[in-house]
Amino acid sequence: MFMPDDLSAPRLEAGLKVTGAARYAADLRVEGLLHAALVAATIPSGRVLGVDATRARRLPGFIDIMTHENAPRVARPGFLIPLQDPRVHFAGQPVALVVAGTPHQAALAAAAVEVCYEEWAAVTSIGQSHGTAFAPATAGLVATDSRRGDPERAIAEAEQVLVRRYTTAANNHHPIEPHSVMACWDQGRLTVRTTTQAVFAHRNAIAACFGLPVERVRVVCEYLGGGFGTKGGAWFSGLTLGIMAARHAGRPVKLELTRAQMFTMVGRRQETIQQVKLAATRQGRLTAIRQDTVAQTSTYADYADPTGTLARLLYACPNVATSHRLVRVNAPQPNPMRAPGEGPGSFALESALDELAEALGIDPVELRCRNFADHDQHAGLPWSSNGLLACYRAGADAFGWARRPRACASLRAGRHLLGWGMASACYPVYRMASEADVRIHRDASILVRCGTQDMGTGTITVLGQLAAAALGVRLTSVRVEIGDTLLPEGPYSGGSHATASFAPAVEEAALSLRQHLIGLAVADPLSPLYGLAANEVAIADGYVKSIAGNRSEPLAELAARLAPDGLVASARAAPDPKPRHSSYGFGAVFAEVRVDPELGEVRVARLTAAYAAGRILNPLLARSQFVGGLVGGIGMALHEATLMDERLGRILDDSLSGYLIPTHADMPCFDIHLLEEVDPHLASGVKGIGMLGTVGTAAAIANAVFHATGRRLRDLPMRPEHLLGPAAP
Numbered sequence: 134m135f136m137p138d139d140l141s142a143p144r145l146e147a148g149l150k151v152t153g154a155a156r157y158a159a160d161l162r163v164e165g166l167l168h169a170a171l172v173a174a175t176i177p178s179g180r181v182l183g184v185d186a187t188r189a190r191r192l193p194g195f196i197d198i199m200t201h202e203n204a205p206r207v208a209r210p211g212f213l214i215p216l217q218d219p220r221v222h223f224a225g226q227p228v229a230l231v232v233a234g235t236p237h238q239a240a241l242a243a244a245a246v247e248v249c250y251e252e253w254a255a256v257t258s259i260g261q262s263h264g265t266a267f268a269p270a271t272a273g274l275v276a277t278d279s280r281r282g283d284p285e286r287a288i289a290e291a292e293q294v295l296v297r298r299y300t301t302a303a304n305n306h307h308p309i310e311p312h313s314v315m316a317c318w319d320q321g322r323l324t325v326r327t328t329t330q331a332v333f334a335h336r337n338a339i340a341a342c343f344g345l346p347v348e349r350v351r352v353v354c355e356y357l358g359g360g361f362g363t364k365g366g367a368w369f370s371g372l373t374l375g376i377m378a379a380r381h382a383g384r385p386v387k388l389e390l391t392r393a394q395m396f397t398m399v400g401r402r403q404e405t406i407q408q409v410k411l412a413a414t415r416q417g418r419l420t421a422i423r424q425d426t427v428a429q430t431s432t433y434a435d436y437a438d439p440t441g442t443l444a445r446l447l448y449a450c451p452n453v454a455t456s457h458r459l460v461r462v463n464a465p466q467p468n469p470m471r472a473p474g475e476g477p478g479s480f481a482l483e484s485a486l487d488e489l490a491e492a493l494g495i496d497p498v499e500l501r502c503r504n505f506a507d508h509d510q511h512a513g514l515p516w517s518s519n520g521l522l523a524c525y526r527a528g529a530d531a532f533g534w535a536r537r538p539r540a541c542a543s544l545r546a547g548r549h550l551l552g553w554g555m556a557s558a559c560y561p562v563y564r565m566a567s568e569a570d571v572r573i574h575r576d577a578s579i580l581v582r583c584g585t586q587d588m589g590t591g592t593i594t595v596l597g598q599l600a601a602a603a604l605g606v607r608l609t610s611v612r613v614e615i616g617d618t619l620l621p622e623g624p625y626s627g628g629s630h631a632t633a634s635f636a637p638a639v640e641e642a643a644l645s646l647r648q649h650l651i652g653l654a655v656a657d658p659l660s661p662l663y664g665l666a667a668n669e670v671a672i673a674d675g676y677v678k679s680i681a682g683n684r685s686e687p688l689a690e691l692a693a694r695l696a697p698d699g700l701v702a703s704a705r706a707a708p709d710p711k712p713r714h715s716s717y718g719f720g721a722v723f724a725e726v727r728v729d730p731e732l733g734e735v736r737v738a739r740l741t742a743a744y745a746a747g748r749i750l751n752p753l754l755a756r757s758q759f760v761g762g763l764v765g766g767i768g769m770a771l772h773e774a775t776l777m778d779e780r781l782g783r784i785l786d787d788s789l790s791g792y793l794i795p796t797h798a799d800m801p802c803f804d805i806h807l808l809e810e811v812d813p814h815l816a817s818g819v820k821g822i823g824m825l826g827t828v829g830t831a832a833a834i835a836n837a838v839f840h841a842t843g844r845r846l847r848d849l850p851m852r853p854e855h856l857l858g859p860a861a862p
């Protein structure tokens with residue numbers, strides 16, 4: 134039993150999940166359901182000449198095959214909807230879809246489909262498309278290029294200059310729950326149960342794509358087993374295939390992706406090559422920063438992570454330029470993946486800062502403190518709040534940074550080398566419009582409704598907590614409904630948007646319901662509160678009571694008498710279109726690594742991180758989310774790489790045994806400090822924390838590897854062969 138003042142409530146749905154009672158999208162069934170399986174292109178570039186389903190048609194359970202010749206015609210600019218034309222853009226692109234009675238029958242029939250291609254020359258790596266880099270329209274949500282001052286001149290005149298090249302590998306998201314969609318058409322109405330980070334955005338996109346009014350499309354997603362960005366826009370193409378198949382077959386159809394298809398069908402973190410130039414005075418004051426990124430995109434759409442954002446604003450510097458360029462590769466389309474931009478960008482920037490600290494003989498924390506930006510020089514705005522200096526202090530103290538010897542390879546534990554490294558973390562505060570409503574029933578139980586979704590991070594719980602706190606009731610009496618477009622329109626779960634967006638809406642709805650209830654109480658002659666002024670009455674612990682403390686009534690009695698049919702309050706909260714402050718969450722990550730000098734194996738022994746990220750609504754869940762973010766950083770640093778066979782243009786090792794991810798055995802000891810931060814300029818004081826844990830983490834680990842070994846690794850992931858091979862200059 135958790136009281137509403139117990140901030141650290143565990144997830145409300147945890148029991149349902151651990152007992153298997155929570156029904157994920159792929160668990161759902163409907164009458165007459167058919168199952169789809171995809172046939173994927175085996176060539177990276179070309180066109181389909183013919184699809185032969187003769188063998189497939191003879192197999193048990195075969196019902197239907199859809200190819201570019203007979204698929205329903207749909208369109209959405211900027212997205213590749215498969216089966217609309219014979220073009221093949223990358224290996225793994227769906228070229229046909231088979232529908233059968235069971236998932237197994239569908240998979241067997243799909244495997245029996247024979248496709249004939251005309252194969253064209255393919256570009257299978259960034260290197261091969263050298264010289265064809267182009268500027269995308271935007272990098273994430275920000276401008277592609279930036280420039281202030283005169284970085285070239287400052288570099289030419291600087292006392293200390295550092296020019297380095299860093300690379301990051303293509304990564305795939307791999308939530309535990311693979312993507313699925315179950316589509317049911319019923320008399321021109323469409324119900325889609327799917328794995329989505331954005332029920333409303335997907336509803337709107339589906340309606341536009343299929344030419345339906347939005348009222349005729351319902352998208353439902355009750356639970357998610359992780360997302361990390363892959364269940365946002367990137368899933369649209371696959372989602373659409375399921376809907377098209379249901380329309381074509383005239384029956385409900387379910388499509389579930391295999392793990393292998395999650396390497397090709399649902400986005401990826403793009404591969405980057407980043408050049409960083411730093412110029413500084415001997416005292417370590419930055420006089421210029423350049424960060425120029427070249428990254429991979431597909432042959433049919435543009436996507437650029439905002440890799441250079443932190444170079445623009447994290448440190449005080451008069452001369453800064455950043456750029457983002459793309460090259461087209463016959464490979465899957467990239468999309469946002471956990472801390473998109475700031476994650477890989479901070480690896481380069483924060484590694485370079487560590488190299489500068491080394492070159493100048495200045496402590497890495499001290500170097501960063503000397504370059505603290507007291508306002509956002511890129512936007513020309515004051516920070517709404519910036520706890521970065523406090524994060525350095527808290528993190529360094531907890532980690533024991535003061536005891537760090539300056540020299541590399543000077544800490545040992547038995548036969549292992551130990552190293553200590555650190556980096557800054559920073560991620561923007563994003564917010565979008567959100568609606569929510571809060572209802573009280575006659576028994577004083579509360580229902581919160583918001584059409585957002587919970588990736589597993591605690592959205593359901595936090596929605597309940599916000600309403601419980603505002604209404605003065607126990608969390609156990611609150612029920613939360615999310616994940617359905619029949620609910621009030623909620624935010625998408627991505628870019629750390631969700632909580633910062635719905636918190637002000639649900640708080641406003643709950644407070645307005647509270648005011649309404651108090652108003653009813655003081656106006657009702659049967660209530661002990663009758664005749665008091667509204668501001669003399671509070672609701673707490675399930676009671677309406679006078680603040681003086683001498684009169685009270687159980688909320689349930691009041692509700693039963695005055696709102697027998699229940700009472701609801703709705704609210705909509707939208708961000709200020711022209712904010713007068715720049716809002717970011719900040720942090721500092723400290724890593725201890727243990728390196729086996731003979732095997733080149735790197736283990737992260739400790740990660741200490743301090744974050745100043747606005748109001749923390751639930752410390753237990755926030756800590757857990759930061760652990761998740763840090764683990765994502767460990768994966769980027771040491772494990773994850775989606776490799777392409779450059780000859781065939783196909784993904785190598787498209788399974789979780791080939792694609793390395795951090796496992797329990799790779800977990801360090803986490804020491805996470807959530808600093809108290811009151812930001813009066815943010816609605817509900819919330820900054821969002823989903824992405825922040827991944828920012829800086831890979832750099833802190835790389836910097837620790839340098840400290841342990843004297844070897845500077847500038848390419849992610851850092852694998853044993855890199856430490857054992859010849860040293861980079």
Ligand code: MOS
Nearest residue numbers: 362470471627628
């Ligand atoms: Mo995210 S990477 O915006 O889910």
